[in-house]
Amino acid sequence: MKSVIIIGAGLGGLAAALRLQHMGFAVTVIEKQKRAGGRSNVLQEHGFRVDIGPTILVMKETFDETYRAIGQDLNRRVKFVPLDPNYRIYYHDGAYIDLFNSMAKLAAECERIEPGVTTRLFRFIGEGAKKYELGMDFVARNYDHITDLANPQAAARLIETGAYQNLYAQAGKFFKTDKLRKAFTFHSMFLGLSPFDALAMYSLITYADLVEGMQYPMGGIYSIVEDMVALAGEMGVTLRTGAPVEEILIDGGRAKGVRLAGGEVVTADIVVSNADLVYTYKELVPASYRRDYTDAKLDKMDYACSGYLLYLGVDKVYPQMRHQALYFSEDYRANLDAIFRTKTLPADPSFHMNNPTITDPSLAPPGHSVLYLLAPMPNLQGNVDWDAAAPLVREKLLQGLERLVDPDVRRHIVWEREYRPADWLDDINAPYGVAFGSLSHGFFQSSYFRPHNVARDIPGLYFVGQGTYPGIGMPMVMLSARLLAERLAKEQT
Ligand SMILES: Cc1cc2nc3c(=O)[nH]c(=O)nc-3n(C[C@H](O)[C@H](O)[C@H](O)COP(=O)(O)OP(=O)(O)OC[C@H]3O[C@@H](n4cnc5c(N)ncnc54)[C@H](O)[C@@H]3O)c2cc1C
Structure with missing residues (x-):
């Protein structure tokens, strides 16, 4: 039985772990953070439960298919x-x-x-x-x-x-x-x-x-992550959390395992990285082994945007709201140019507003709601001073809420957290604090032109998740786990 180490327990890492374990590999997932999920993580405080990242689930069939491939039925395990x-x-x-x-x-x-x-x-x-x-x-x-x-x-x-x-x-x-x-x-x-x-x-x-x-999965997107973690345990996958990988070990030109912070070495026949692909090449693979992705080449690639997020617990319910909403600023083009071209703070940010308690009151104490506000922002290639900018963006978002939902909303806030671009960098090693995924989807960073899920210059090293093809977003990441499994079935069994 061949052994596989998967670096990172994001959705891609978890989906790959389930598929590969089912195929007969002995899988160990090694995750830096205390909890699995990566970008699809959760905040649970003071009776509120909030998905911190993705909330919009389209192409659910990609999740259904992941479960079918391992002989399970997602819809019997999670209620949608x-x-x-x-x-x-x-x-x-x-x-x-x-x-x-x-x-x-x-x-x-x-x-x-x-x-x-x-x-x-x-x-x-x-x-x-x-x-x-x-x-x-x-x-x-x-x-x-x-x-x-x-x-x-x-x-x-x-x-x-x-x-x-x-x-x-x-x-x-x-x-x-x-x-x-x-x-x-x-x-x-x-x-x-x-x-x-x-x-x-x-x-x-x-x-x-x-x-x-x-x-919408009841309990939020994180309930899918929780179920994947539970399944991984039932199937015999080893999941280690709070264990950052510091280096991919290469012996005779082949990936042979990883070295963790603290020095522990874990060896395996195959190493799969679900950590960001650019970060993996730059920080985990010694430069002397990298023929295809040098730092200079990686630096020249196009990076996606980041985001500022505000999570609020309020002691009020808003039955007139929709579960998902978007606000588009008047000068949409100026907003998008600030984010993507000049990489400056947008003057009038557009934002996404999510009130999951409309569908799922269990996410908050009785009579309370969760409000999730996400404003796309430039990534850290720009020079925004986030200590100065965050209070300004927070204020704009609250003004937006006052206009669209409740002029008194501030008086009802009983719990609050925020997430800034640098948090994505610190928490999940996202280059330039990109939010949704690192490499944007221009023509020359899509399909064949996107970094492949196999490192041809380092046999035994593979990738899964948003950094490789098909790309960014939960459904694409589910597909990337399927493509990895198909590749390993061909190359490693
Ligand atoms: C705010 C936000 C909103 C989004 N909204 C949506 C949405 O509505 N719909 C949608 O489909 N998608 C959305 N996305 C995108 C989606 O969440 C991601 O594309 C997807 O979850 C990425 O999954 P992944 O498996 O590739 O990697 P990640 O979730 O990035 O997981 C990578 C994992 O690797 C771990 N790791 C990194 N370095 C190391 C290391 N050295 N050692 C060990 N572990 C390491 C990280 O901690 C992390 O757990 C959103 C993303 C964000 C941030």
């Missing part, structure tokens, strides 16, 4: 409820729109904003379906050679759908108002990309979101 609408979108002028996944209700909402839009909306969704099919062709596979990209049918569809065009510009062909253009392009932010820079291909996420719908 559908969210409809997926989001409420608030605009600067007080208007709002609910993005339902019932098409008739969605069309009625869009007509309020842009009369006569229904036919164009349905055409947009139809085009999204084609891009989804095309995109999945590139996403759900391992790459070894550039010729793996060659696919005449896909090339024809790329041209037919204009998937290579600019996302925001293409949305402009379907929607006349800025309001609907914003509502149907913001999804690229999930991949760390501004809709003004992203490929139109990424409207496939909008399609998946609208048509497949959004699911």
Whole structure:
């Protein structure tokens, strides 16, 4: 039986551990933090339970498939409820729109904003379906050679759908108002990309979101992590937490194990890193062994954005709120340019607002709510002084809450925590404090061009998670564990 060390117990590390243990490998997961989950972690204090990272679960099938692959049924172990609408979108002028996944209700909402839009909306969704099919062709596979990209049918569809065009510009062909253009392009932010820079291909996420719908696991996203940890224990995976890896040991050119902080050495036949790929190469693999990813090459890559998060416990319930909401600033472009181009503090930040207690009151004491506010921010390649900036952003977010939800909200805050860009760096070793994932999804950092899940210069070293393909976001990370398992089945069994 071959042994595998997985560095990191993020969703990707856990999913890989379950699959590999099921395939007959002896798996040990070594996690730096006290608790598994990585970016999908949780705060539990004073009767409040808050997911600190991801809250939007689309493409749930990727989780279902992970469980099926190991002979389990996720839906028997974790209770899911559908969210409809997926989001409420608030605009600067007080208007709002609910993005339902019932098409008739969605069309009625869009007509309020842009009369006569229904036919164009349905055409947009139809085009999204084609891009989804095309995109999945590139996403759900391992790459070894550039010729793996060659696919005449896909090339024809790329041209037919204009998937290579600019996302925001293409949305402009379907929607006349800025309001609907914003509502149907913001999804690229999930991949760390501004809709003004992203490929139109990424409207496939909008399609998946609208048509497949959004699911909420009772107890929050962390209840999935808890279940994966429980399953790992039942299956015999060894999980060590509070154990930072300091070096990947290489012997005769091959990865042979890891050295932990404190000096302990753990050996294995195969090492898989779920820690950020850029961080892994730079900090855990001695430079003398790195032919393919030198520091200079890694420094030149494009990095995704970060975020400022405010978590509030309030002694009030807000039945008029939706579970998920987004606020778009008036000058959306200036907001996105500040985050992605000038890497400065946005003057009027757009933000995501999550009130999971609408669906799941168990997350707070009776009569209380949890409010999660996430404002995308530049990563630490910019020069923002976060000690000065954090109180300013907090104030903007509270003003937003006062405007959109409750003018008295401050009086009701009984518990509060925040997360700044540097916290992602300190807690999970995210380069430049990137939030959603490190390498953004421009064309040359996607599919074949994204770092592969195998280090060809260091036999025995593999990757899983957002740093390798397919990329950023929970569903992609679930797929990355499947691709890793397929690769190891071919190369190591
Ligand atoms: C604020 C925020 C909101 C998000 N919202 C969404 C959303 O709504 N929907 C969605 O799908 N996605 C969302 N994402 C993205 C999603 O959370 C990530 O893409 C995904 O969880 C990444 O999983 P992963 O397994 O690749 O790695 P990670 O979660 O990054 O896990 C890596 C693990 O490696 C560990 N590690 C690092 N270095 C070492 C070391 N030296 N030794 C041992 N362990 C180490 C870390 O501690 C961590 O536990 C969000 C992310 C954030 C931060």
